[in-house]
Amino acid sequence: MTNPRLVIVRRRTELQELLDRHATRGQAEFFLRTRGRTIEEVQERHDRLEAALATVRASVPSEWRQAEVERADLSRFLLTPDDVIAVVGQDGLVANMAKYLSGQPVIGIDPEPGVNPGVLVRHSPEAAAALLQRLGAAGRLERLACQELATVTARLDDGQELSGLNEVFIGHTSHQSARYRLALPDGRSERQSSSGMIVSTGTGATGWCASIALERGGRALPGPTDPRLAWFVREAWPSPITGTSLTEGLLEPGEELRITVASDQLVVFGDGMEDDRLIASWGQELTVRLGDRPLRLVA
Numbered sequence: 355m356t357n358p359r360l361v362i363v364r365r366r367t368e369l370q371e372l373l374d375r376h377a378t379r380g381q382a383e384f385f386l387r388t389r390g391r392t393i394e395e396v397q398e399r400h401d402r403l404e405a406a407l408a409t410v411r412a413s414v415p416s417e418w419r420q421a422e423v424e425r426a427d428l429s430r431f432l433l434t435p436d437d438v439i440a441v442v443g444q445d446g447l448v449a450n451m452a453k454y455l456s457g458q459p460v461i462g463i464d465p466e467p468g469v470n471p472g473v474l475v476r477h478s479p480e481a482a483a484a485l486l487q488r489l490g491a492a493g494r495l496e497r498l499a500c501q502e503l504a505t506v507t508a509r510l511d512d513g514q515e516l517s518g519l520n521e522v523f524i525g526h527t528s529h530q531s532a533r534y535r536l537a538l539p540d541g542r543s544e545r546q547s548s549s550g551m552i553v554s555t556g557t558g559a560t561g562w563c564a565s566i567a568l569e570r571g572g573r574a575l576p577g578p579t580d581p582r583l584a585w586f587v588r589e590a591w592p593s594p595i596t597g598t599s600l601t602e603g604l605l606e607p608g609e610e611l612r613i614t615v616a617s618d619q620l621v622v623f624g625d626g627m628e629d630d631r632l633i634a635s636w637g638q639e640l641t642v643r644l645g646d647r648p649l650r651l652v653a
Contacts, residue, residue, distance in 0.1 A: 356436055360414050360486070363441045363451055364407060365425035369393075369400040399466065406442050406465035406479040413483035415490025428454055429630060438489075438498075440482065441475065448474035449557070449625040452505060452519035452649045459498050461485065461652045473560060474651065485652070499653045503578045504555045505645030508622050514632050517645045518624025520558030524613055524640065525550020525620060531591065533616040536600055539609040545616065546587060547596040553585040553611065553642045557649075558625075570602060581607045583644055610643035 372382040383393040414420050423431045425447060431454075433439075439460045441448045448462045462475035463482045477485065489498070508522045509515040516522070525532040525548070532550050537543040554563035559575035566586045567573040576582040587601040605611065615634045622640060623631035634640055 357417050357419060358489075359419040359421060359434065359437050361431075361433065361437050361439050362407065362410060362420065362422045363425070363428070363439060363443075363447060364403070364422065365443055365447055367396075367400040367403055369396045372396065403442065403465045406463060409479040409483050410440055410442060410463060410486070413486045415486065418490065425450055433458060440486075442479075443475065444470050445472070445474040446625070448649075448651070449519040450627060452503075453517045453624055453627075453630075455649065456647055457650060459500050459650045459652050473557070476651075476653075500650040501579060501653050502648040503557050503651055504576070504581055504583070504648055506553050506555050506558075506583055506624070506642065507645040508553075508624070508632065508640055508642045510622075510632055510634055511639045516622065516624050516630070516632055517647070518558070519555060519649055520561055520625045521552045521554035521563055522622060522624045522642060523550055523552050524622050524634075524642070525588075526617065527619070527621045531617075532620055533596070534620065535614040535616060536587070537612040537614070538600060538603065539605070539611075542600060544597045544600045545595055546598075546600070547591040547593065548587050549589040551585060551587045551613075553583050553605070555583060556580045559584060573602065576604070581644055583642075585611060585642075605643065607644055610641045613640045613642070614638070615640070 376382040376385055386393055437458045439458050440463060441451055442463045442465055461477060461482050463477050463479055464470050464472050464475035467478055505517050505519055506522050507515055507517045529549050531547045533547050535543060535545050556576035556578040563584055567575055575584050583605040585603055590598040590601050592598045615636055615638045618636055620634045621631045
């Protein structure tokens with residue numbers, strides 16, 4: 355067995371994006387000032403992330419390999435079974451990473467404790483550094499205590515699929531009326547016109563799904579490790595040929611929703627990453643179910 359590789363995942367900071375856009379620090383500072391902000395606050399957040407990254411890099415065991423990848427390059431980065439993933443950033447960055455994994459353990463590292471909710475980035479940089487050093491001394495990744503978080507997978511009838519840690523969205527690219535036929539596991543089906551639907555895991559039940567559930571009167575939602583999914587249709591429209599009777603529910607293990615497209619084009623994307631999406635054309639069938647590859651988040 356080869357030595358593990360630590361893959362550090364990060365995203366570009368606001369300061370880096372501003373400098374790319376405005377070329378100089380002075381121009382970036384002027385741009386921020388016109389919007390009632392200061393360059394100092396942006397610099398401070400940049401420095402916190404860089405300090406966290408430096409702490410993690412310094413703690414990688416000497417016998418381990420290491421690599422770094424930015425969020426924008428995740429779809430092109432080749433992962434291996436021996437990788438350990440260190441995500442340094444916001445909770446959403448862990449969700450962005452999850453769809454590319456096949457069982458690799460993930461250490462979520464919060465560079466700004468107290469700023470992020472910390473649902474998925476549960477470790478401070480110092481705690482993560484101590485964990486990595488212990489792993490290097492022990493030499494066995496089996497010592498990692500991981501919590502398995504459910505994922506959701508959408509699959510088109512041509513074999514294309516994508517997964518999400520929070521949820522998948524199915525709908526029109528501009529959130530206009532999406533037309534389709536929805537079929538449930540119990541055999542019921544309905545033609546619908548809506549602003550789309552989401553299918554959420556228990557992890558996603560604290561975000562977009564939670565807001566919809568609250569509007570519906572506070573529905574019970576699954577927890578992060580529950581092997582169940584919650585689904586909601588958004589703003590179903592009643593008409594002579596479309597109904598509104600099947601607009602929410604739960605999917606148990608082995609169950610799936612079937613959506614047959616009745617629009618020129620619908621899109622499917624996970625965890626808010628609209629650029630990384632499936633496109634479903636008229637007549638195509640999409641199935642959505644519990645993912646086969648849960649996220650192994652280091653506790």
